[in-house]
Amino acid sequence: MAILSIRVYPDPVLRERAAEVTDFGVETQMFFENMIETMREADGVGLAAPQVGVSKRILVASPAGKKGTALVIVNPVLREGIGTEIAQEGCLSFPGLYADIVRFKKIRLEFQDRAGKPRETELRDFFARVVQHELDHLNAVLMIDRIEFNKRQEWAESFKKAPSRPG
Numbered sequence: 001m002a003i004l005s006i007r008v009y010p011d012p013v014l015r016e017r018a019a020e021v022t023d024f025g026v027e028t029q030m031f032f033e034n035m036i037e038t039m040r041e042a043d044g045v046g047l048a049a050p051q052v053g054v055s056k057r058i059l060v061a062s063p064a065g066k067k068g069t070a071l072v073i074v075n076p077v078l079r080e081g082i083g084t085e086i087a088q089e090g091c092l093s094f095p096g097l098y099a100d101i102v103r104f105k106k107i108r109l110e111f112q113d114r115a116g117k118p119r120e121t122e123l124r125d126f127f128a129r130v131v132q133h134e135l136d137h138l139n140a141v142l143m144i145d146r147i148e149f150n151k152r153q154e155w156a157e158s159f160k161k162a163p164s165r166p167g
């Protein structure tokens with residue numbers, strides 16, 4: 001196994017839409033292991049393949065951190081999102097940056113497992129948040145793209161609370 005180097009913004013690979021995975025052979029299996037090892041080494045809870053310079057639709061997630069089981073998710077498709085929630089997120093490609101991001105609270109996800117077998121699952125709360133963050137990476141969407149939206153929403157909320165002015 002090997003630790004891969006994590007690409008930091010503005011590395012152009014982070015702005016490429018990742019390609020579908022069709023090969024689940026030995027090299028791909030080794031890549032899954034390397035991604036898991038790299039995520040753990042970096043103390044991350046999730047990692048997307050573009051973050052290690054590979055523009056393919058692969059993400060790994062370990063919401064419980066180093067102690068938990070790491071899940072490999074290939075070619076994920078978000079089928080449904082239910083409810084929203086704002087919470088603070090970080091990203092290994094933006095060291096030191098944390099921001100409040102809106103995500104679905106619960107998601108229904110279709111994906112392929114590490115053997116290429118089609119799966120469907122429902123995820124909620126922090127696990128759902130991690131997967132949505134990594135899924136963004138596969139679509140070349142980065143945390144900074146979502147910050148302005150959040151600020152807009154905050155302003156909209158405070159505007160709603162403000163007392164109405166006559167005229």
Ligand code: NI
Binds near residue numbers: 093
């Ligand atoms: Ni990230």
